[in-house]
Amino acid sequence: MAVTDAPKIITSRFDLDDGHTLARYEATGGYQGLKAALARPPASVVEEVKSASLLGRGGAGFPAGVKWGFCPPGVFPRYLVVNGDESEPGTYKDRLLMERDPHQLIEGVLIACYAVGCSQAFLYVRGEMALAQERIAQALNDAYAAGHIGKNIHGSDFSVDVVLHWGAGAYIVGEETALIESLEGNRGMPRLKPPFFPAAKGLYLQPTIVNNVETLSNLPWILTNGAAAFAALGAENSKGTRIFAVSGHVKRPGVYEVEFGVTTFRDLLYAPVYGGGIRHDHELKAFIPGGASAPWLYPEHLDVPLEAGTVGKLGTMLGSGAVVVFDETTDMVKACLRLVRFFARESCGKCTPCREGTTWLEKILERIVDGHGRPEDVNLLLDVCDNISVGMNWPPKQTTICPLGQSATSPIASAVMRFQDEFEAYVGGPAEITVDVKGPAFVGPVRQEVAADA
Amino acid sequence: MARFSEANLATALEIVSRYPRPKSATIPLLHLAQEQDGYVTDDAMEHIAELTGTTPVQVLGTCSFYEMFKREPVGRYLVNICTNISCQIMGGEELLHHAEHVLGIKAGSTTPDGLFTIEDVECIAACTEAPCLQVNYRYFHKISNEEFDEVVADLRAGRRTDEIPPHGTLARVRQHIPADRAAGPADPAGVPEPVWLSAHADAAEGEEA
Ligand SMILES: Cc1cc2nc3c(=O)[nH]c(=O)nc-3n(C[C@H](O)[C@H](O)[C@H](O)COP(=O)(O)O)c2cc1C
Ligand code: SF4
Ligand code: FES
Numbered sequence: 001m002a003v004t005d006a007p008k009i010i011t012s013r014f015d016l017d018d019g020h021t022l023a024r025y026e027a028t029g030g031y032q033g034l035k036a037a038l039a040r041p042p043a044s045v046v047e048e049v050k051s052a053s054l055l056g057r058g059g060a061g062f063p064a065g066v067k068w069g070f071c072p073p074g075v076f077p078r079y080l081v082v083n084g085d086e087s088e089p090g091t092y093k094d095r096l097l098m099e100r101d102p103h104q105l106i107e108g109v110l111i112a113c114y115a116v117g118c119s120q121a122f123l124y125v126r127g128e129m130a131l132a133q134e135r136i137a138q139a140l141n142d143a144y145a146a147g148h149i150g151k152n153i154h155g156s157d158f159s160v161d162v163v164l165h166w167g168a169g170a171y172i173v174g175e176e177t178a179l180i181e182s183l184e185g186n187r188g189m190p191r192l193k194p195p196f197f198p199a200a201k202g203l204y205l206q207p208t209i210v211n212n213v214e215t216l217s218n219l220p221w222i223l224t225n226g227a228a229a230f231a232a233l234g235a236e237n238s239k240g241t242r243i244f245a246v247s248g249h250v251k252r253p254g255v256y257e258v259e260f261g262v263t264t265f266r267d268l269l270y271a272p273v274y275g276g277g278i279r280h281d282h283e284l285k286a287f288i289p290g291g292a293s294a295p296w297l298y299p300e301h302l303d304v305p306l307e308a309g310t311v312g313k314l315g316t317m318l319g320s321g322a323v324v325v326f327d328e329t330t331d332m333v334k335a336c337l338r339l340v341r342f343f344a345r346e347s348c349g350k351c352t353p354c355r356e357g358t359t360w361l362e363k364i365l366e367r368i369v370d371g372h373g374r375p376e377d378v379n380l381l382l383d384v385c386d387n388i389s390v391g392m393n394w395p396p397k398q399t400t401i402c403p404l405g406q407s408a409t410s411p412i413a414s415a416v417m418r419f420q421d422e423f424e425a426y427v428g429g430p431a432e433i434t435v436d437v438k439g440p441a442f443v444g445p446v447r448q449e450v451a452a453d454a
Numbered sequence: 455m456a457r458f459s460e461a462n463l464a465t466a467l468e469i470v471s472r473y474p475r476p477k478s479a480t481i482p483l484l485h486l487a488q489e490q491d492g493y494v495t496d497d498a499m500e501h502i503a504e505l506t507g508t509t510p511v512q513v514l515g516t517c518s519f520y521e522m523f524k525r526e527p528v529g530r531y532l533v534n535i536c537t538n539i540s541c542q543i544m545g546g547e548e549l550l551h552h553a554e555h556v557l558g559i560k561a562g563s564t565t566p567d568g569l570f571t572i573e574d575v576e577c578i579a580a581c582t583e584a585p586c587l588q589v590n591y592r593y594f595h596k597i598s599n600e601e602f603d604e605v606v607a608d609l610r611a612g613r614r615t616d617e618i619p620p621h622g623t624l625a626r627v628r629q630h631i632p633a634d635r636a637a638g639p640a641d642p643a644g645v646p647e648p649v650w651l652s653a654h655a656d657a658a659e660g661e662e663a
Contacts, residue, residue, distance in 0.1 A: 041654035077645035089538045089577040117651040119640035120474070127485075127522045128534075128578055130591040133625035140629050150635035158650040159637040163472045164629045168481050168520030171576060185480035185506065187519035204474060204642035247540035247581035254582050292539060292577075322581065324540050338542045342576055 003271045006233050006259035009221045009241045010214065013101045020135050022142040025103035031148055033220030037111045038156050045115035049219070052227035053239050057093075058083055058174075058212030059291065059320045061308050068116045070199035071207040077119035078207040080112055081183060081198075082216060084125040084132070085167055085174040089292035089342055090322030092245040092255055094213035098125060098132035101217070102139035106162060108216030110149065111223055113160045116209055120161050122183055127167040136164055171346040175402045176210040177202075178348070189348045190402035214243060214321075235261030238307045242321055244268055249282065249327035250275035258306065265289070266302040269325060282327040286418065290319025292339050293407030295394065295441035296414035315394040315441030316410075332422050336415040337365040343408035354405030357388040361412060368426045378423045378431035382416055385409035386435050394439035413442045456497035462490055465628070466505055472631065474639045476506040480516050484523055489622040493524040524621075529564045529571035531609055532621050533557075534588045537574050540581035549585045550574055552599045556606060569610065571621075592618050 013019030013028060025031070037045050050065030071078055082105070086094040097105060109121050125133050140162060143149045151159045165183060172178050173188035177196055180203050182188040195201060202208025218240060222230050231239045238261035246268055247253045256274050258267070269275040269284070278284050286296045295316040297304070304310055311318050326335065344358035361384055367373050382392075389396045389406040392413050396406035416423060417437060424431050437443075458466055466486055470479040483505065487498035499513040506513070517523045535553055537546040550561060553572055557565055561574040580586040583595035587602075594605065608614045619626065 042651055043654065074647070076647050077640040077642065079640065086579050087577060090540050090581050091577070092579045092581045092583075095579045114650065117648045119645050119648055120637075126579070127481075127520070127624070128588065128591050130624045131593070134627045137625050137627040137629045141627070144632060144635045147635075150631070151637050156650065157653060158648075161472070161631060161637045161639065163631075165478075166482065166485070166624070168484065169522035170520050182481065183478055184475070185477035185508070185516055187516055206642050245582050247584060248543050253584070288539070324543075324581070326543065330543055335539060335543065338537065339539055342538055345576065 002262055002264065003267055003273055004259040004262060006241050008257050009230075010097065010101070010104065010217045011243065011255075011257040013104070014096065019100050020102055020139065022103060022139065022146060025101075029224065030103055030220075031107055033223035034107050034110050034114075034148065035154060036223045037114055038154055038158060042115045042117060045111065045223070048227045049115065049222060052222050052230040053237060054215065054218055054222065054230070055238060055308060056212055057214035057242065057321065059088065059293070059317075061318065064211060064215050067199060067211075068112070068209060070197070071116060071209070072200055075207050076117070078117055078209070079203045080109060080116065080118040080121040081176075081179060081203060081208055081210045082109055082121065082123040082213060083174060083176065083179055083210055084123060084129075084213045085179060086126055086129075086213070086320075087171040087174055088320045088322060089339065090245065090247055090288060090324045091291055091320040092247070093243040093321055095126075095129055095132055096255060097213050097217050097243075098129065099135050102132075102136045103143065104220055105136075105213055105217050106139055106143055106149065108219035109162055110153065110160065111219040112209065112211065112216060113162075114158050118160065118209065120163065122163050122165050122203075124179055124183060125164065125166045127169050133164065133166050140164060170348075171342075172348045172402070172404060175404070178402070179210060180208065187348075189350050192401050233259050233261075234307075235305065236307055237261075237309050242306065242318075244306070244321045244323055246275045246323045246325065248287075248325035249279045249330070250277065250325050251279055252276035261307040262305055264303050264305050265297070265323070268306070268323060269302065275325070278325065278327050280327075282329065285326045285328050285330055286332070286414075287326060288322065288324040290317045291322040292342060293317075293403070293410055294319045295410045295439060296418070297441065298418065313440075315439045332415045332419040333365070333426055334369055336411050337362070337369050339411040340365055340408055343404060347404060347408075351400035351405060353388045354400045354408070357384055357405060358408045360384050361408060365412075368423065371426070373427040375424070375427045375429040375431045377427055378416060378420065379433050379435060381412050382433065382435035382437060385412050386437075392437045392439050392442060394441065396439075413437050413439065417442045456491060456495040457501040458486070458498070459490065462486055466502075468630070470505055472639060474641050477508055477512075480506055480508070480513060481520070484513070484517050484520075485622075485624060488523060489624070492530075492620065492622050493527050527564075527568070528621060530569050530620050531589050531618065532571050532573065532591075534573045534575040534578065534591075535561070536576070536578050536580070536584070536586055538577040540577070541584040541586060544584035546585040549587070549597065549599070549602065553587075553602060556603060570606070590618050590621050591624060
């Protein structure tokens with residue numbers, strides 16, 4: 001087991017009752033990273049973040065510094081949009097970062113605006129998070145009064161307003177182009193990429209950087225302690241630390257900041273300081289490694305490190321740091337239905353494969369769970385998936401405007417391939433699988449047997 | 455009622471002034487309308503259209519996309535019970551059934567006294583604290599049936615009103631940018647390269663560039 005003694009980079013104030021106040025923030029090193037940034041040229045701050053190789057924590061895991069470099073030169077104004085819409089099932093970290101350490105996020109926002117040259121920032125908080133909105137509003141008001149935000153910050157020539165904006169309930173708005181549509185006052189429907197890559201054509205069709213709350217919350221520490229100290233933690237391409245929310249059937253469900261790249265799933269699920277083992281000492285059946293959109297992993301994957309590239313090769317992702325644990329008693333068919341219902345409800349309706357596909361998947365699964373399923377339905381589920389996400393490859397082929405449609409197929413392909421017998425028990429007979437499912441994570445023991453027989 | 459009151463109009467104008475384009479204020483103003491009236495009325499949407507330079511149907515188009523906006527009255531307390539994956543496997547559906555039984559209504563409906571509405575909702579970012587729910591977007595973590603009954607009894611008796619404001623009120627602290635500290639909104643059509651970038655670029659030219 002590798003429970004390391006890596007420092008708490010972003011959760012250091014989580015245990016303080018007043019960690020959200022300006023006084024406590026300033027007393028614990030607050031706004032020092034901004035000071036350090038302002039003392040050097042913006043371009044060198046971008047270089048620092050690049051060399052820290054800070055991966056985006058919103059889901060896609062794209063390096064932040066590299067993304068910042070995508071703004072076309074000479075096109076202004078640029079905007080920064082903070083993605084605080086956290087709603088991927090299983091994900092619980094951005095809300096805590098906003099409620100318990102809002103100044104850390106604000107400082108990160110300011111560092112990013114300075115480095116990239118953004119003339120205004122919008123902090124988009126999920127609508128349902130009333131306390132986070134309250135804490136951020138208070139923190140912004142206090143930071144303005146103290147001269148940390150606004151005109152001529154810390155007496156420099158750097159000026160930027162940070163505006164609190166809030167949503168109104170729609171998972172799809174977490175997708176960056178939908179977030180921008182929503183911020184323009186529209187229905188939150190994604191835009192086609194290309195041409196609407198935010199860094200090139202984002203908010204009001206100007207260059208816009210969209211970053212996740214956790215991503216930006218790392219910046220004060222990186223600027224205070226240096227990229228080298230950050231990159232000394234972790235492994236390969238996954239540097240620093242990362243927050244994982246471990247939920248479901250563990251003894252100690254919780255939100256844990258762990259060293260990225262080296263800590264394993266086994267550590268996360270079983271170490272006494274983290275998950276503490278499976279509840280009632282049951283057997284582990286499966287786990288979702290990175291939010292509802294991620295293909296599932298199984299007990300044989302426990303020793304895999306939390307490293308983005310390694311997990312990617314298994315055909316799944318660390319996504320939003322949401323690990324959901326299923327013990328042996330879990331009804332996988334029902335779990336699968338609940339996840340698919342989520343995607344069907346949240347599809348924005350713009351693309352036919354996603355809108356129709358998720359709806360039909362939900363209907364078929366409902367029929368199965370209600371006891372009216374037919375043996376052919378099991379293959380039919382995969383057939384519908386194959387129409388949404390052609391070949392069910394990993395990473396999926398783009399058949400829709402955003403990846404939500406393909407995401408809906410992850411839980412189905414995972415559950416059907418691995419737990420085919422549970423589906424068969426529901427439909428009352430053996431199912432013949434004819435659809436070719438290519439993603440590496442979708443190969444369970446049932447599939448292996450089929451392959452061996454052939 | 456229904457159009458913004460004088461005080462809310464002042465708040466609305468302040469919100470609009472922060473954005474480069476007034477239409478961006480649509481969602482915050484819809485929330486303000488819902489805070490004022492408990493739901494979003496047609497008159498409020500007309501008023502918002504005037505304030506954002508759009509049409510009432512554009513405001514309705516945006517409003518109808520988002521689940522939090524109610525276009526007819528709901529209970530004073532909106533009880534949102536999460537049944538998504540982490541909660542489902544930890545008893546979220548059982549909690550929902552208990553709530554439906556105790557309040558005598560199905561999810562999606564309101565008690566006859568207008569006090570409670572139940573919704574069966576998607577993940578509310580409290581997954582490690584399952585099963586969980588929100589009342590008017592205030593969290594209750596790891597809630598048992600007994601605790602649920604207590605909360606309902608308290609709300610019926612008029613207690614906990616400090617903790618849980620009526621439906622429509624989200625943050626009770628508003629952002630306020632003092633005029634002398636404001637950098638101002640960045641007009642997409644008229645903001646040049648920021649000075650701190652150009653100043654450093656000039657300075658750096660001699661060194662490396
Ligand atoms: C359907 C969908 C939902 C998403 N939801 C979120 C979200 O709630 N929060 C988030 O930060 N990113 C979310 N993303 C990812 C964003 O599109 C974007 O990649 C991210 O905000 C970029 O920030 P980062 O580079 O700092 O990770 C979502 C993506 C998709 C396709
Ligand atoms: S894939 Fe689904 S959610 Fe994404 S844009 Fe298309 S219809 Fe909307
Ligand atoms: S699944 Fe219920 S809060 Fe996330």
